[in-house]
Amino acid sequence: xxxxxxxxxxxxxxxxxxxxxxxxxxxxxxxxxxxxxxxxxxxxxxxxxxxxxxxxxxxxxxxxxxxxxxxxxxxxxxxxxxxxxxxxxxxxxxxxxxxxxxxxxxxxxxxxxxxxxxxxxxxxxxxxxxxxxxxxxxxxxxxxxxxxxxxxxxxxxxxxxxxxxxxxxxxxxxxxxxxxxxxxxxxxxxxxxxxxxxxxxxxxxxxxxxxxxxxxxxxxxxxxxxxxxxxxxxxxxxxxxxxxxxxxxxxxxxxxxxxxxxxxxxxxxxxxxxxxxxxxxxxxxxxxxxxxxxxxxxxxxxxxxxxxxxxxxxxxxxxxxxxxxxxxxxxxxxxxxxxxxxxxxxxxxxxxxxxxxxxxxxxxxxxxxxxxxxxxxxxxxxxxxxxxxxxxxxxxxxxxxxxxxxxxxxxxxxxxxxxxxxxxxxxxxxxxxxxxxxxxxxxxxxxxxxxxxxxxxxxxxxxxxxxxxxxxxxxxxxxxxxxxxxxx
Numbered sequence: 001x002x003x004x005x006x007x008x009x010x011x012x013x014x015x016x017x018x019x020x021x022x023x024x025x026x027x028x029x030x031x032x033x034x035x036x037x038x039x040x041x042x043x044x045x046x047x048x049x050x051x052x053x054x055x056x057x058x059x060x061x062x063x064x065x066x067x068x069x070x071x072x073x074x075x076x077x078x079x080x081x082x083x084x085x086x087x088x089x090x091x092x093x094x095x096x097x098x099x100x101x102x103x104x105x106x107x108x109x110x111x112x113x114x115x116x117x118x119x120x121x122x123x124x125x126x127x128x129x130x131x132x133x134x135x136x137x138x139x140x141x142x143x144x145x146x147x148x149x150x151x152x153x154x155x156x157x158x159x160x161x162x163x164x165x166x167x168x169x170x171x172x173x174x175x176x177x178x179x180x181x182x183x184x185x186x187x188x189x190x191x192x193x194x195x196x197x198x199x200x201x202x203x204x205x206x207x208x209x210x211x212x213x214x215x216x217x218x219x220x221x222x223x224x225x226x227x228x229x230x231x232x233x234x235x236x237x238x239x240x241x242x243x244x245x246x247x248x249x250x251x252x253x254x255x256x257x258x259x260x261x262x263x264x265x266x267x268x269x270x271x272x273x274x275x276x277x278x279x280x281x282x283x284x285x286x287x288x289x290x291x292x293x294x295x296x297x298x299x300x301x302x303x304x305x306x307x308x309x310x311x312x313x314x315x316x317x318x319x320x321x322x323x324x325x326x327x328x329x330x331x332x333x334x335x336x337x338x339x340x341x342x343x344x345x346x347x348x349x350x351x352x353x354x355x356x357x358x359x360x361x362x363x364x365x366x367x368x369x370x371x372x373x374x375x376x377x378x379x380x381x382x383x384x385x386x387x388x389x390x391x392x393x394x395x396x397x398x399x400x401x402x403x404x405x406x407x408x409x410x411x412x413x414x415x416x417x418x419x420x421x422x423x424x425x426x427x428x429x430x431x432x433x434x435x436x437x438x439x440x441x442x443x444x445x446x447x448x449x450x451x452x453x454x455x456x457x458x459x460x461x462x463x464x465x466x467x468x469x470x471x472x473x474x475x476x477x478x479x480x481x482x483x484x485x486x487x488x
Contacts, residue, residue, distance in 0.1 A: 012147075016031070021045055026076050028077045029195075030053070032057060038064055041069070044084055050083025065087075067089065068085075068090070069093070070093040071142070071153025077153065082106070085106070085108025090110070091108060092111045092113065093113070113130055124146055129143065134169065135167070135168055150185050150187075155176070157190050157192040159193030162192035166253060169257070188200050203236075210234050210235075210236060216284075220277035227331075258306065259305075270485060272300070272301040274304065275309075279330050281463065285468065290477070293481060294481070297485075299320060311348050320357070322362065324364070327367055327370065341369055349381060353451045355452065355454065356452075358483075359381075359455070362462045363459070365458075366458070366460075373387075383429075384425050384444070390422075391419070392464070395417050396437060398472070400434055405448065407483050411475045411476055429450075431449065
């Protein structure tokens with residue numbers, strides 16, 4: 001084989017090898033795990049690579065290859081599968097990929113993993129698990145907890161220009177990378193590029209998060225793809241996607257996802273829909289303050305940036321609506337503003353709450369309707385309207401004025417640095433909970449009310465991450481969510 005080798009092998013731990021594929025010949029990375037009685041091969045980039053992998057395995061050990069792992073069903077990872085199956089090797093892959101192979105009448109033996117599969121090699125456990133759609137719909141991970149090694153396929157890459165987002169789920173990709181970082185990992189065997197330390201997972205998560213947030217900010221202002229592409233600023237693109245056309249494709253993929261209709265919710269699990277971000281409130285800081293609370297309670301949340309996606313259909317099957325944004329969009333430029341809330345959207349919100357939905361109304365959502373303070377259905381539902389605020393760095397105390405309500409249970413007075421909103425109150429059935437106090441200036445800071453069969457909790461703070469993640473504000477939001485969904 002010698003100079004004809006198409007890859008480099010690196011022993012990343014005892015009897016665990018990382019295979020650096022020759023991307024110029026259509027090869028992804030792969031590897032070998034040498035067990036007591038057999039070998040596990042990872043990836044089958046093409047038939048040429050498959051033949052070479054048998055030669056490489058024979059150089060490493062006299063044990064036969066028993067299993068082939070396919071990390072996902074893209075051509076540069078599984079084009080050489082038949083080179084293994086024709087020799088009796090069993091393929092382990094995502095269950096959806098197994099079904100695809102079945103439907104394509106591929107010969108061979110296949111094991112599909114729906115959630116998790118563990119092979120025990122004497123004292124060593126080898127775990128294969130899925131995490132939903134990250135890079136692809138068929139992602140499968142191979143994890144050796146004792147060695148701290150993970151084979152990720154293209155869900156983690158380390159070579160500039162090899163990140164591909166045409167099939168991804170941007171939200172789940174980011175969430176899964178966060179979960180992955182909690183594993184005991186020392187070596188990441190990437191899909192393309194060199195093997196790397198655990199830090200590569202965090203670096204990719206940071207890049208994808210920045211990309212999502214930048215696109216989301218433009219979407220929240222009602223902007224089309226062309227203007228979004230012009231406006232987004234992702235400094236890390238030079239490390240991950242230096243090619244302009246490829247970066248445009250990535251922005252387009254995320255843009256399409258963030259402007260698509262929310263998935264229909266089914267089953268008995270509670271669900272939340274959160275409309276976030278506007279011209280003055282870039283949405284980057286909002287999910288980190290809400291997701292942990294909703295995860296703790298056990299409510300999946302779908303964040304939306306596109307105001308047109310707040311409608312009757314998107315509220316079907318939803319138990320909790322969260323809004324942190326105003327009623328203005330800026331689709332053409334930073335100097336041309338439009339109001340977006342339609343009569344149909346007002347009715348959809350009112351009907352949703354009236355039939356029993358919960359509404360966590362945060363910060364500036366009092367300004368969702370035109371700022372002329374004229375009567376409206378939304379104003380009638382919320383019970384208050386926007387009346388301005390102080391500077392964004394105003395320091396004031398949030399005082400609990402009703403200690404008997406479930407929303408304020410365990411909540412202490414706290415200092416906030418935030419916009420101090422001064423809403424106008426229109427309803428006479430509000431239960432006031434907190435007050436914002438700055439010297440002799442006081443304003444309503446939090447209240448609850450019932451509307452039809454539903455519940456509304458308004459909390460006025462929320463202009464920045466620091467105030468939203470303040471422990472006392474976190475308690476208020478946590479309790480507020482529970483009260484809105486009638487858990488308390």
